Amino acid sequence: xxxxxxxxxxLALSGALPSFAQVPYERLMxxxxxPQNWMMYGGNYGSQRFSGLKEMTPQNAKDLRVAWAYQMxxxxxxxSSPLIVDGIMYVTEPPSNVTALDARTGKPLWHYVPVVPRDxxxxxxxxxxxxxxxxxDKLYLATIDDHLIALDAKSGLVRWNSLIADKADGYAIxxxxxxxxxxxxxxxxxxxxxxxxxxxxxxANDGKLLWRFYTVPRSASDxxxxxxxxxxxxxxxxxxxxxxxxxPVLNVIYWGTGNPVPDWNxxxxxxxxxxxxxLIALDADTGKMKWYFQFSPHETHDWDSSEPxxxxxxxxxxxxxxxxxxxxxxxxxxxxxxxxxxxxxGVPFAKQTWAKGLDAKGRPIKxxxxxxxxxxxxxxxxxxxxxxxxxxxxxxxxxTGLFYxxxxxxxxxxVKGERKFEKNNSNGVVGGGGGGMRPGPxxxxxTSIRALDGVTGVKKWEYKxxxxxxxGTLVTAGGLVxxxxxxxxxxxxxxxxxxxxxxxxxxxxxxxxxxxxAVDGKQYVVDxxxxxxxxxxxx
Amino acid sequence: MIGFRSLCxxxxxxxxxxxxxxxxxxxxxxxxxxxxxxxxxxxxPVAKLTPDDIATGKQIFAAQCxxxxxxxxxxxxxxxxxxxxxxxxxAGIFSVVRNGTGAMPPVxxxxxxxxxxxxxxxxxxxxxxxxEAAKGDPVKGEAVYDANGCAVCHAIGMSGGGVGxxxxxxxxxxxPKYFYDFLRxxxxxxxxxxxxxxxxxxxxxxxxxxxxxxxxxxxxxRDVGEHFHSFDKTNLKTIEPQPGKTVMPSYGxxxxxxxxxxxxxxxxxxxxx
Numbered sequence: 001x002x003x004x005x006x007x008x009x010x011l012a013l014s015g016a017l018p019s020f021a022q023v024p025y026e027r028l029m030x031x032x033x034x035p036q037n038w039m040m041y042g043g044n045y046g047s048q049r050f051s052g053l054k055e056m057t058p059q060n061a062k063d064l065r066v067a068w069a070y071q072m073x074x075x076x077x078x079x080s081s082p083l084i085v086d087g088i089m090y091v092t093e094p095p096s097n098v099t100a101l102d103a104r105t106g107k108p109l110w111h112y113v114p115v116v117p118r119d120x121x122x123x124x125x126x127x128x129x130x131x132x133x134x135x136x137d138k139l140y141l142a143t144i145d146d147h148l149i150a151l152d153a154k155s156g157l158v159r160w161n162s163l164i165a166d167k168a169d170g171y172a173i174x175x176x177x178x179x180x181x182x183x184x185x186x187x188x189x190x191x192x193x194x195x196x197x198x199x200x201x202x203x204a205n206d207g208k209l210l211w212r213f214y215t216v217p218r219s220a221s222d223x224x225x226x227x228x229x230x231x232x233x234x235x236x237x238x239x240x241x242x243x244x245x246x247x248p249v250l251n252v253i254y255w256g257t258g259n260p261v262p263d264w265n266x267x268x269x270x271x272x273x274x275x276x277x278x279l280i281a282l283d284a285d286t287g288k289m290k291w292y293f294q295f296s297p298h299e300t301h302d303w304d305s306s307e308p309x310x311x312x313x314x315x316x317x318x319x320x321x322x323x324x325x326x327x328x329x330x331x332x333x334x335x336x337x338x339x340x341x342x343x344x345x346g347v348p349f350a351k352q353t354w355a356k357g358l359d360a361k362g363r364p365i366k367x368x369x370x371x372x373x374x375x376x377x378x379x380x381x382x383x384x385x386x387x388x389x390x391x392x393x394x395x396x397x398x399x400t401g402l403f404y405x406x407x408x409x410x411x412x413x414x415v416k417g418e419r420k421f422e423k424n425n426s427n428g429v430v431g432g433g434g435g436g437m438r439p440g441p442x443x444x445x446x447t448s449i450r451a452l453d454g455v456t457g458v459k460k461w462e463y464k465x466x467x468x469x470x471x472g473t474l475v476t477a478g479g480l481v482x483x484x485x486x487x488x489x490x491x492x493x494x495x496x497x498x499x500x501x502x503x504x505x506x507x508x509x510x511x512x513x514x515x516x517x518a519v520d521g522k523q524y525v526v527d528x529x530x531x532x533x534x535x536x537x538x539x
Numbered sequence: 540m541i542g543f544r545s546l547c548x549x550x551x552x553x554x555x556x557x558x559x560x561x562x563x564x565x566x567x568x569x570x571x572x573x574x575x576x577x578x579x580x581x582x583x584p585v586a587k588l589t590p591d592d593i594a595t596g597k598q599i600f601a602a603q604c605x606x607x608x609x610x611x612x613x614x615x616x617x618x619x620x621x622x623x624x625x626x627x628x629x630a631g632i633f634s635v636v637r638n639g640t641g642a643m644p645p646v647x648x649x650x651x652x653x654x655x656x657x658x659x660x661x662x663x664x665x666x667x668x669x670x671e672a673a674k675g676d677p678v679k680g681e682a683v684y685d686a687n688g689c690a691v692c693h694a695i696g697m698s699g700g701g702v703g704x705x706x707x708x709x710x711x712x713x714x715p716k717y718f719y720d721f722l723r724x725x726x727x728x729x730x731x732x733x734x735x736x737x738x739x740x741x742x743x744x745x746x747x748x749x750x751x752x753x754x755x756x757x758x759x760x761r762d763v764g765e766h767f768h769s770f771d772k773t774n775l776k777t778i779e780p781q782p783g784k785t786v787m788p789s790y791g792x793x794x795x796x797x798x799x800x801x802x803x804x805x806x807x808x809x810x811x812x
Contacts (some may be wrong), residue, residue, distance in 0.1 A: 123650050193650070208801055378600075415602035436602030465755045487754030
């Protein structure tokens with residue numbers, strides 16, 4: 001416990017502000033019944049990022065304007081997806097700070113600033129934080145230096161502090177944890193440093209570890225060890241660095257896993273390298289694996305499968321199915337049966353040159369190795385190293401049945417480096433990677449908002465942007481899709497047609513996922529640009 | 540004219556960052572934000588690096604740096620790095636790699652040891668000998684520069700125009716071969732931020748200029764008179780990039796001697812004054 005090393009600044013507590021109410025699991029489970037609140041990273045357990053609010057519509061979107069803004073106290077770029085619960089907003093700032101704001105006016109209520117060692121430079125990722133979880137009367141924060149910290153939601157005071165992993169082993173965390181029934185689920189990042197991936201579950205009351213699932217074998221007898229030649233599972237990888245989803249009825253957690261190690265030189269780790277670049281389905285009580293689906297066997301381009309899995313139910317060939325959909329960094333859109341992991345759909349949603357297609361079970365049919373494998377001089381392959389999508393979230397509307405994704409079209413020259421791998425953060429190879437990339441043809445990378453049929457992946461419309469946008473998407477019951485272009489134009493599109501309705505230049509790049517909430521019956525949409533959080537409403 | 544504004548900012552040249560480099564650097568979880576404070580330079584271990592370390596540095600350089608600086612470090616989008624060690628020192632290079640500078644983003648995917656190996660490789664560029672010397676006479680080259688009116692568009696120190704890039708330190712960043720190639724065919728490889736675009740408004744007005752800024756909704760051009768033109772794309776009929784063309788005329792018709800002298804003069808511009 002390091003509680004003594006942390007401090008809290010209470011700025012103001014006014015009796016006029018909304019009173020804090022408990023957030024029991026039952027409220028989270030039925031979050032769709034409270035569209036005024038955004039109570040978890042993905043909006044609901046299915047990570048749909050769908051807001052049930054209807055005040056903003058295609059007819060009035062042209063009148064949107066800034067209601068208030070909040071500037072972070074420190075530098076850097078905000079990547080946080082805030083929570084809003086009963087009129088209070090909880091937003092995180094780099095590297096691992098939490099700020100509570102009055103969601104109606106933007107006035108700060110308290111700040112929490114953990115002490116992060118100043119000399120800690122995580123490998124392969126930027127020291128930021130993408131959000132907190134809430135359960136009961138506590139917020140849950142995972143810090144860049146691998147602590148899981150419970151804060152009193154009213155005051156920001158530390159209630160417990162558990163060490164998840166040792167940063168000296170390459171671990172670093174930027175994600176928002178996931179709160180379920182009495183438990184906090186959290187993953188780890190650090191694949192470029194050779195961190196050995198796992199997903200952990202903690203008791204929400206006291207921070208005690210309940211279970212841990214390793215995504216990569218730790219011994220020759222572990223499941224999947226035979227998919228790593230010469231015991232190369234010991235390299236690690238398969239990190240779990242983005243927030244996953246949960247089905248409360250099936251009691252199953254769905255989480256994406258990252259690259260094998262080293263990234264760009266696969267010669268020393270022949271085989272499929274389970275369970276990297278996969279979606280894993282775990283029993284929430286035990287952490288035991290129910291099924292897995294590996295999108296990119298023996299991956300060599302750093303195309304993590306860490307994208308948020310989106311859960312929805314739909315009719316497929318006349319039969320009602322429980323589905324999980326994922327727009328993968330490898331440029332394919334996948335739909336699986338979330339009870340069994342059965343492959344249903346797999347189609348490209350962005351430019352790709354690495355696979356001829358997918359077979360009947362969803363396994364990629366790769367192009368010839370000389371066309372796609374990293375080489376000493378660099379091999380041009382689409383998508384880029386940062387992928388057709390990266391950490392930003394797509395969204396799904398149960399009203400339109402469409403899956404909305406900010407898709408990147410572009411290529412990169414993939415370079416193979418030395419095969420030798422020396423584990424851990426202090427001695428990684430090219431940051432653990434065994435190679436890297438150079439930019440592809442200049443000015444070619446573009447991004448588009450694409451609306452895909454949720455079941456078939458067929459594109460219904462697209463909205464092309466200029467530049468390389470790093471913003472997620474939000475869809476509302478009022479019929480709007482929100483996102484932003486690379487220059488920082490925050491915009492609203494018609495969710496049915498993709499027609500542009502409104503935009504406003506925010507003056508810096510928008511690198512976060514928009515969310516929506518309401519206070520006193522008034523709808524707001526929030527996103528950040530640079531170091532500033534902007535909140536929009538109708539007049 | 541509806542939706543058309545011509546902004547004449549006389550006497551001042553705004554500095555824009557130009558088009559962002561596409562593709563980004565190797566940043567597995569996102570594009571690089573502004574330079575963080577972390578990773579302050581340490582005592583240099585470069586002198587203790589082994590040949591294996593330098594080879595690793597070369598490999599990293601090929602994978603992550605050559606896209607802008609060229610495989611041999613002689614510069615493309617980014618500056619020539621030959622001789623940079625003498626100017627910045629080991630810690631200075633380390634700091635630039637770790638924290639970024641100007642248009643160069645910070646490199647976060649390398650741990651300190653790997654950054655030092657890159658520094659070690661970059662030092663070998665300097666140690667391998669200075670950039671190829673220009674063969675002309677820089678004093679005579681200055682006369683060629685003046686006679687051809689280069690100063691109308693380019694500034695050296697505090698005098699000259701702002702249409703083209705400043706040349707005050709251009710001899711530091713570019714090898715003579717670059718000048719020869721560029722002077723003969725300036726449209727072939729214009730520096731970033733100097734791409735030429737032609738637009739036609741819906742009411743038939745035409746403007747051709749350097750693309751200062753462009754997003755999904757608007758585009759700003761700067762013409763040869765240094766006037767800024769800002770357009771809403773909804774008011775434009777066409778937006779046509781002009782690959783191979785540039786505001787800069789070709790000087791391929793200079794005599795071989797004049798060309799050598801001009802290149803020697805440009806190569807001598809190192810900002811010492």
